[in-house]
Amino acid sequence: MFSMQKLLVPLRDAVRRSCQLKAMKAASTIVEGNIQEFQVREQEKRNEETSHLTELVRDFLDPADFYRALQNIGIEFFCGVPDSLLKDFCAFVTKNVPEENHVITANEGNAIGLAAGYHLASGKAGLVYLQNSGIGNTVNPLLSLAAPEVYSIPMLLLIGWRGEPGKRDEPQHILQGQVTPGMLNSLGIPFSTLPDFLDGAKNTLENAKKYIDKHSSPYALLVKRQTFLPYKLPKQNPEFRMSREQAVQILVDGLHDSDIVVSTTGMLSRELFEYRVVKEQGHERDFLTVGSMGHASSIALGIALRKKNRQVFCFDGDGAVIMHMGTMSSVGQTQPNNFKHVVINNGAHDSVGGQHTAAQNHDRFSLAQIAVGSGYRQSKVVATETELMSGIRWLRQTSGPALLEVKVNQGSRKGLGRPTRTPIQNKMDFMNFIALQAYDQQPNYV
Numbered sequence: 001m002f003s004m005q006k007l008l009v010p011l012r013d014a015v016r017r018s019c020q021l022k023a024m025k026a027a028s029t030i031v032e033g034n035i036q037e038f039q040v041r042e043q044e045k046r047n048e049e050t051s052h053l054t055e056l057v058r059d060f061l062d063p064a065d066f067y068r069a070l071q072n073i074g075i076e077f078f079c080g081v082p083d084s085l086l087k088d089f090c091a092f093v094t095k096n097v098p099e100e101n102h103v104i105t106a107n108e109g110n111a112i113g114l115a116a117g118y119h120l121a122s123g124k125a126g127l128v129y130l131q132n133s134g135i136g137n138t139v140n141p142l143l144s145l146a147a148p149e150v151y152s153i154p155m156l157l158l159i160g161w162r163g164e165p166g167k168r169d170e171p172q173h174i175l176q177g178q179v180t181p182g183m184l185n186s187l188g189i190p191f192s193t194l195p196d197f198l199d200g201a202k203n204t205l206e207n208a209k210k211y212i213d214k215h216s217s218p219y220a221l222l223v224k225r226q227t228f229l230p231y232k233l234p235k236q237n238p239e240f241r242m243s244r245e246q247a248v249q250i251l252v253d254g255l256h257d258s259d260i261v262v263s264t265t266g267m268l269s270r271e272l273f274e275y276r277v278v279k280e281q282g283h284e285r286d287f288l289t290v291g292s293m294g295h296a297s298s299i300a301l302g303i304a305l306r307k308k309n310r311q312v313f314c315f316d317g318d319g320a321v322i323m324h325m326g327t328m329s330s331v332g333q334t335q336p337n338n339f340k341h342v343v344i345n346n347g348a349h350d351s352v353g354g355q356h357t358a359a360q361n362h363d364r365f366s367l368a369q370i371a372v373g374s375g376y377r378q379s380k381v382v383a384t385e386t387e388l389m390s391g392i393r394w395l396r397q398t399s400g401p402a403l404l405e406v407k408v409n410q411g412s413r414k415g416l417g418r419p420t421r422t423p424i425q426n427k428m429d430f431m432n433f434i435a436l437q438a439y440d441q442q443p444n445y446v
Helices: 002-031 035-049 063-072 084-096 108-122 132-146 171-186 198-215 244-253 267-278 296-306 318-323 326-334 367-374 385-397 423-434
Strands: 078-080 102-104 126-131 155-160 191-193 219-223 260-263 286-288 312-317 339-345 378-382 402-407
Touching: 063 084, 063 198, 078 108, 084 102, 084 126, 084 155, 108 126, 108 132, 108 155, 126 132, 132 155, 132 171, 155 198, 171 219, 191 198, 198 219, 244 267, 244 312, 244 339, 244 385, 260 267, 260 296, 267 286, 267 312, 286 423, 296 312, 296 326, 296 339, 312 318, 318 339, 326 339, 326 367, 339 367, 339 385, 367 378, 367 402, 378 385, 385 402
Parallel strands: 078 102, 078 126, 126 155, 155 219, 191 219, 260 286, 260 312, 312 339, 339 402, 378 402
Antiparallel strands: none
């Protein structure tokens, strides 16, 4: 009887997951279509009704028009990390700019270096795009490389202004939005807000060009929410058997009550939060890294080194791992046997427009091999539900550091919610959970 129950549990969980996912998808079509496109259509209707009152007309900048305006001031090279506020322009660049003139970089600091190299080779200024949360990654190369007092490298920075004052956003973005102008001022980088109409954008670009040409140094444009008209990349055909959300659900079902989870920024943490709600579980087991992209593995490593008798799982994404891949060398050299690294690889920056990461090139790029080369004891790659069910059992029973790469399709469920607990609440619940003495008696590898 006991063995029969053990056999039925995975089947029951799989059926439950399927039913829950269908219900969520059905609800999401009612809750949310394409919000951005709907809002643009509604605004265009209002523009027609109030066209005689120009002060009430709301403009949107066509990505193609903005790209041509950039060409007119001599910008031909583009690099950076995609952002949700820039996703339509980034999508246009990805689709229309030759590959040799566009590079999606691992992180924003890399993009500054790449633009510097482009200038040294061509004598021209390139464009670096990023979210304002990535300014921190650019500080060192901006000050020690591009600054006029050092090598004086001209470039145009296109920065998505998440957390713009007066706009609703997540806590980490609200803080970042408030300090963004001050950070640019501290870096000595002049900036303007990009207008949402073409003539205004052209004038702003001309002023930026004059500054760049005169001072041979960076100039920044801040981009507010819904500046650009929608532009989408062609939809990718499914390549694998699972979505990221299905993978998260299987992983959670394979965990034990004592296991500690640190999840990466973006959709993954949102899907994890919602599945805990569906399972009527609390959220104390999970540290949701709502910001600090690429640092979830460092957080997990710090916990693993302290809580040696607890299994610590880092639920990571390919874009996040690549952004700060040096952490894998720290994991490999410290060798915590309780560190379990799960990288859900959809080959894309999914939450900010779907632009590809290097991990999308499955024939030329292997996170599993990089892990072993960095000092991880073992790694494994899975791509189906059955393989993942087996893979999470393998990961629990394996002495770490070990990495499980899970290949999934791009995309997420529309209507996906956000965590309803604040970061401080999440932190306190999580710290209370990992402090429980009852789970610290002996390692649990079964």
